[in-house]
Amino acid sequence: MYKAQRKSGWRFTLVELLVAMSVFSLLLVLMMQFFSGAQKIWVSTEEKNNLYADARVAMDLIATFLQGTYFSQGGSGGNSAATDTHKGVPFVIENGTSEKAEIYFPTQTQMDLIENAGEIVFVTFQRGETNSTTPANDRSNELRMAILSDSPDDNASVGDFSLLFPPYNSATTGVGFANRNAAETRIKELLQDKIKEKIDSSDPDKTEYHNQCIILLDNVTAFRIIPMKTEKFKSATSTDDKGEDDLSQIPFLVEIQLSLMDKKSYELWKELKDSNAERAKEFRLQHEHTFSRTVYLGDRWSQTF
Structure with a gap:
């Protein structure tokens, strides 16, 4: 009797099993x-690391090209030799403090960017x-880079790549460009044509050789190029002194801002912009990442003249 009760005490009741x-x-x-939660944190951290890595590569590339900015003492013969617009190589920043800045400049690079091209190329980032x-x-979500060089393909459009550099003396020789402004206009036209080209989505590198346009980043919300000048480089009469938003000369410093x-x-922000502008503004403040870098260019412009 005792053993039977002891054995029955070892069994689990239904209530115990349920508990x-x-x-x-x-x-x-x-x-x-x-x-x-740990997986979400890991995925979020991985996405942020990738974002930071992509931004760092793009900023490094822009800074490298800017540090290699080409400048020439230039000048042309004849009566126009003393005017600023007949000297120097075009260096242009437009809408610098807006969210859609554009920069056009020549640079010396050892990179094999284009086949059969020289060391000096014109570059734009926008x-x-x-x-x-x-x-x-x-x-508009893409940060693009386009290159203009002395390759055979580009020379077919330019005519002669060397004519984009000083001396600008078509007034006396009948060839080339009348002044730096005319060369600047042509450079911008050619580079903008490349920027606007539709890139083949099937191309894994998002680039086409003949267009020489590269998508550096996606999901860009702002791109600023802010030139900084010192007083000794300003001229009371020069039209090149347009403030810090637009610039037609090599500045002392350049600040790159990328968001x-x-x-x-x-994608969520794009949807909010169409439906709720105020909410989109708050969302952007919470999820946007801004990177900044300052590139020192020194007094190259003053050395040009």
């Missing part, structure tokens, strides 16, 4: 939440075209 299963289920749910009527064709989001945040 044990409830506790086990609760622990399982807590563990799943813990691992799910965002793609904005298309508000056809959102699918909007390329971007991860892909998911950018």
Whole structure:
């Protein structure tokens, strides 16, 4: 009798089994939440690291090209030799403090960017075209780089790459450009044509050899190039002194500012912009990452003259 009662005491009741299963289920749910949260943190950190790495590569590339900026003592013969517009190589910053800055400048590089090209090329960095009527064709989220060189393909459009550099003396010889402004206009036209080219989406590197246009980054919300000048480089009569937003000469310093989001945040922000502008502004402040770098160029412009 005693043994029978003792054996029956070892058995689990239905209530005990239900309680044990409830506790086990609760622990399982807590563990799943813990691992799910850890996975989200890991994914978020990985996305942020990738974002920082991409931005760092783009900033390094822009800074490297700027540090190699080419300048010439230039000048042309005849009566125009004393005027600023007949000297120096075009260096242009437009809309510098806006979110869609454009920069055009010559640079010396040892990179094999283009086949059969010399060491000096003209480069532009700017965002793609904005298309508000056809959102699918909007390329304003892309930071693009285009290159103009003395390769055979470019010379077919330019005529003679060397004519883009001083001396500008077409007034006396009948060839080339009348002044630096005319060369600057032609350089901008050629580089903008490259920037606006539609890049083949099937190309894994997002570049086409003949266009020489490269997408450096996606999901860009702002790109600024802010030139900084010192008083001794300013002229009371020169039209090149347009303030810090536009510039037609090599500045003392250049500050690069680049803002971007991860892909998911950018898509959500785009949707909010169309439906709730105020909410979109708050969302941007919370999810936008801004990177800044200052490049020292020194007194190259003063050395040109």
